[in-house]
Amino acid sequence: MRTLVVYCHPDAASFTSAVRDSALAALRSAGHDVRFTDLYEDEFDPVLSEAEHVNHLADPSTKPAIARYVDDLRWCRSLVLIYPTWWAGQPAMLKGWIDRVWMHGVAWELAAGSARLRPLLRNVRSITVVTTHGSSKWVNALEGEVGKRTVTRVLRSMCSRRCRTRWIALYGIDRSTDAQRQRFLARITRRLGR
């Protein structure tokens, strides 16, 4: 399956980079056709500019700086996001990729006279998130599962009606043991490798 992996972490030696390696190996061994984006490596600019805001209804082809990201998103049938959860949600870098790339004409359109967004990423049949949380599952529940719902309710609403979402998370990484982290990597291999 055509799979786009979007990875976000500033440190090449982080645990999230090990998560990335396990995920990519599992996806490739399962025979998926993988495109990979490393937002930090690309020095992606997460700031939606004034020009982009003013021209937010302009055709995507008028924004060549993000053309590759748009092309990848339209190409994939499966989207995999790999990132650390910070302040309950996606890091600013990844949020900026959403703010800028999931734009009008790519992720949605607004028919004349309608107040309802029409989804355009019908090609996306599944979204998988692989993330780590510093805090416990209990604290995340108390905070309202912000990161999870941004994906399962907001992003998903612009994808295929049958789009499935998978959430693969390690909670409490700040206080985790090496054995727990290794088990998490094994879980990624198992779940993405089929």
Place this chain on the structure above:
Amino acid sequence: MRALLVVSHPSATSYTKAMAAAARRGLERGGHDVEELDLYTMGFQPAMTKAERDAYHGVDPMVDPAVQLSAALVKRADVLVFVYPTWWGGLPAMLKGWLEKTMVPGVAFVFDAENKVRPGLQTVQRIVGISSYGSKRPYVMLVNDNGRRVLLRALRLNTGWRTRRTWLPFYGIDTSTEDERIAFLDRVERAMAAL
């Protein structure tokens, strides 16, 4: 009281900037001292860098001078007021990055001996959010109002127990009328004057 306004919008003529101006007028009318961080105008860099990530758990986690300034203002603020447009159900990357970089160990929280997070924003008496939404309220409720939850729950967990919360939402801005927008600015000003 001392209020810190944190404002995030790329355009100087935006409704968000009008909301921020209304908040400032109200706070000043109420006799509060107001300081303001306009993140786009400052050219704030929201993506946490490798150097910042490396420094995060160290003695001095703040590498960026704009972050040092932000943290100094947060530490002497009694009220934090966030003004922004809701994008994709949550905070714009600019504001999300400001939180990630400013609300670091030693400012928003400290790690205790067992590496558990303990609140650090003990002087903050109130958190206020003022945000416009493209969607109407039922849709915002359906998708979980994620920006509000970051500020009023996740950030709130790092303040004292008695910290109060105020949320001023303007839903459905895409289909709103001029009268509705003016009325909301008036509501913001009155709410801030009455803090």
